[in-house]
Amino acid sequence: MLTAVLTGSGIDMLTVFFVEDSTVMGRRLRQLLDRISGVVVVGQARHLRDLIQAVDTAKPDVVLLDIRLPDGLGFDAIAPLQQLASAPKIFMVTAHSDAQYRARASSLDVDGFFDKAAELDALSAQLLMLSSQKSQAPMA
Numbered sequence: 001m002l003t004a005v006l007t008g009s010g011i012d013m014l015t016v017f018f019v020e021d022s023t024v025m026g027r028r029l030r031q032l033l034d035r036i037s038g039v040v041v042v043g044q045a046r047h048l049r050d051l052i053q054a055v056d057t058a059k060p061d062v063v064l065l066d067i068r069l070p071d072g073l074g075f076d077a078i079a080p081l082q083q084l085a086s087a088p089k090i091f092m093v094t095a096h097s098d099a100q101y102r103a104r105a106s107s108l109d110v111d112g113f114f115d116k117a118a119e120l121d122a123l124s125a126q127l128l129m130l131s132s133q134k135s136q137a138p139m140a
Contacts, residue, residue: 017064019046021068055088063081065110078090
């Protein structure tokens with residue numbers, strides 16, 4: 001399932017697209033994101049298929065990417081996301097946070113790695129910081 005939620009938000013909002021296959025965790029992430037000042041969700045997906053096109057269309061500032069998805073590994077989407085003209089920051093948000101996954105994410109140059117069970121506060125803080133930086137950036 002792919003959901004695009006393109007809004008008429010202000011230019012200084014931090015835009016986020018998230019990929020999560022669990023309905024419960026998807027709801028939890030959405031609630032978390034909705035509570036962060038200056039952050040707006042512009043889309044979400046449960047599968048890798050069509051993800052790159054959806055992100056290319058939505059042009060989010062940040063993609064939150066799960067590792068294990070029904071149709072593959074989130075790692076497989078990293079290089080194509082990084083090659084987009086408007087490449088977003090990529091944060092892995094996963095229950096699979098062992099050292100091997102963190103090392104792989106690091107080797108693929110992701111911008112952040114967060115354990116769903118223990119690091120959602122750190123994710124919120126990172127997104128709030130990015131939102132604050134974006135709202136203070138001079139207009140081009």
